[in-house]
Amino acid sequence: MNTFNKLLRSIGASVLDFCSTIGRIVIFACSSISHIFRPPFYGKELFSQFMQIGFYSLPVVGLTALFTGAALALQIYSGGARFSAESVVPSIVAIGMVRELGPVLGGLMVAGRVSSSIAAELGTMRVTEQIDALVTLSTNPMKYLVAPRLLAATIAMPVLVAVGDTIGILGGYLVGTGRLGFNSNNYLKNTVDFMELGDVTSGLAKAAVFGFIIALMGCYHGYNSGRGAQGVGKATINAVVSASVMILAANYILTEAFF
Amino acid sequence: MIMVQNLHKRFTENTVLRGVNMQIEKGESMVIIGGSGTGKSVLLKCILGLEKPDNGKIFINGQDTTKLDRNLFLSSFGMLFQNAALFDSLTVWKNVAFRLLQGSNKMSEKQAKDIAVEKLRRVGLSPDVAEKYPAELSGGMQKRVGLARAIAANPGIIFFDEPTTGLDPIMSGVINELIREIVVEMGATAMTITHDMSSVRAIADKVIMLHDGLVQWSGVIGDLEKSQNPYLNQFLNGNAEGPIEAVR
Numbered sequence: 201m202n203t204f205n206k207l208l209r210s211i212g213a214s215v216l217d218f219c220s221t222i223g224r225i226v227i228f229a230c231s232s233i234s235h236i237f238r239p240p241f242y243g244k245e246l247f248s249q250f251m252q253i254g255f256y257s258l259p260v261v262g263l264t265a266l267f268t269g270a271a272l273a274l275q276i277y278s279g280g281a282r283f284s285a286e287s288v289v290p291s292i293v294a295i296g297m298v299r300e301l302g303p304v305l306g307g308l309m310v311a312g313r314v315s316s317s318i319a320a321e322l323g324t325m326r327v328t329e330q331i332d333a334l335v336t337l338s339t340n341p342m343k344y345l346v347a348p349r350l351l352a353a354t355i356a357m358p359v360l361v362a363v364g365d366t367i368g369i370l371g372g373y374l375v376g377t378g379r380l381g382f383n384s385n386n387y388l389k390n391t392v393d394f395m396e397l398g399d400v401t402s403g404l405a406k407a408a409v410f411g412f413i414i415a416l417m418g419c420y421h422g423y424n425s426g427r428g429a430q431g432v433g434k435a436t437i438n439a440v441v442s443a444s445v446m447i448l449a450a451n452y453i454l455t456e457a458f459f
Numbered sequence: 460m461i462m463v464q465n466l467h468k469r470f471t472e473n474t475v476l477r478g479v480n481m482q483i484e485k486g487e488s489m490v491i492i493g494g495s496g497t498g499k500s501v502l503l504k505c506i507l508g509l510e511k512p513d514n515g516k517i518f519i520n521g522q523d524t525t526k527l528d529r530n531l532f533l534s535s536f537g538m539l540f541q542n543a544a545l546f547d548s549l550t551v552w553k554n555v556a557f558r559l560l561q562g563s564n565k566m567s568e569k570q571a572k573d574i575a576v577e578k579l580r581r582v583g584l585s586p587d588v589a590e591k592y593p594a595e596l597s598g599g600m601q602k603r604v605g606l607a608r609a610i611a612a613n614p615g616i617i618f619f620d621e622p623t624t625g626l627d628p629i630m631s632g633v634i635n636e637l638i639r640e641i642v643v644e645m646g647a648t649a650m651t652i653t654h655d656m657s658s659v660r661a662i663a664d665k666v667i668m669l670h671d672g673l674v675q676w677s678g679v680i681g682d683l684e685k686s687q688n689p690y691l692n693q694f695l696n697g698n699a700e701g702p703i704e705a706v707r
């Protein structure tokens with residue numbers, strides 16, 4: 201009885217803990233969104249975050265997309281050959297990249313790179329009292345630190361994913377024409393002909409949501425980091441893990457919505 | 460004028476402040492002394508609103524700080540943090556000029572930089588350090604940059620958390636003189652935490668001693684030596700034996 205009680209109690213405690221964390225994240229998100237729209241605005245910060253999050257993530261996202269597109273072409277070819285449908289390779293590579301793999305893999309890669317760096321940076325600022333110092337200098341850290349990162353990531357991710365999609369399709373094209381014997385013109389024609397505008401917009405909308413999630417998780421965990429180096433380390437892990445899981449969950453929900 | 464009434468603050472099991480009362484008049488220089496870990500830094504942070512007190516009230520010029528406009532309230536403050544808390548992504552001069560470059564009536568970069576360089580000179584740093592990053596400076600230099608940042612916008616109330624810790628004796632003297640100057644010439648109100656007794660004598664009008672979450676002694680600087688308070692005497696003489704236990 202006693203152990204049963206203990207078990208129930210610990211389950212109850214973790215459920216409550218989970219719920220209150222969700223609540224805190226929602227409040228944090230709402231307050232940071234409201235700060236995005238209210239002055240003062242920090243344009244310089246926004247630009248430098250856009251470069252940090254967007255521009256410097258290009259190599260990671262590009263390489264991921266290139267290899268994924270190339271592997272996808274091979275897989276679809278070997279699957280398609282069973283129904284003598286090898287000709288679908290170009291269109292399925294394109295649709296698969298644009299609707300699903302570009303945003304999801306790009307999102308996960310950027311989550312690893314950006315959520316962690318935001319969490320570590322803000323966590324260090326919290327631990328070394330730099331966030332307190334900002335407050336004493338009449339600067340709202342939500343406006344100066346959080347809002348620019350959220351906005352920059354939400355804008356940068358669709359751009360990154362658009363570039364990634366293109367590179368992924370290029371990867372499929374290189375394998376398709378170089379190794380699988382497709383005619384170059386046919387490949388490109390098939391890529392373009394079967395793609396719909398909705399494929400592209402749904403993928404980019406996903407990317408924007410993922411960008412928001414990435415920055416939100418990085419900022420939330422960094423901003424509320426525990427004390428010391430250990431606190432920052434924990435914040436970084438939590439940021440990456442929660443961002444990745446939330447991206448995958450949000451991906452399913454959004455895919456249902458666009459279905 | 461700052462008035463603190465019955466201030467309580469605890470962190471989970473650790474009760475730090477258990478009813479602090481104190482008052483400081485405009486243009487006065489108050490020094491807070493007390494053992495390491497007694498909550499001196501926490502007291503300053505509570506007044507600034509960086510930590511939320513569990514109980515008690517804080518008044519600035521007779522107004523309850525929780526009811527004041529926070530921006531207006533903070534614009535009259537300068538704070539030097541114990542570990543400087545410089546922004547490590549910004550150069551030294553941008554740290555010092557940070558407040559001057561924010562807000563609706565911000566200055567041009569050139570103007571702000573001139574002021575920053577002048578403030579750096581006042582804390583004994585040459586203009587060469589202006590373009591460096593905080594990580595490239597020694598601990599004592601970072602402390603002085605933090606001091607320059609705290610005084611850059613000529614605030615009316617300034618808190619210094621151990622301004623001379625980590626400085627050599629000559630530089631300590633320079634900083635003590637600077638704090639005294641700020642109070643006397645600019646009419647600022649200053650609250651300084653220090654462990655350095657020569658600093659206390661150099662800058663204090665009034666002294667309070669914190670121990671065990673309470674103000675154990677307070678008075679004007681002239682009464683410091685005459686006091687019969689056992690806590691204060693043990694502290695001033697640096698005895699291991701006495702009412703304050705060495706292991707806390």
Ligand SMILES: Nc1ncnc2c1ncn2[C@@H]1O[C@H](COP(=O)(O)OP(=O)(O)OP(=O)(O)O)[C@@H](O)[C@H]1O
Nearest residue numbers: 470473475493494495496497498499500501502541
């Ligand atoms: N954010 C915090 N979370 C938990 N405990 C804290 C926090 N800040 C301070 N404390 C605790 O409060 C107590 C007082 O800390 P404080 O920094 O005010 O000491 P202090 O008097 O300034 O000491 P020192 O002279 O060494 O700087 C310490 O026991 C410290 O562990």
Ligand SMILES: [Mg+2]
Nearest residue numbers: 499500541620
């Ligand atoms: Mg302290």
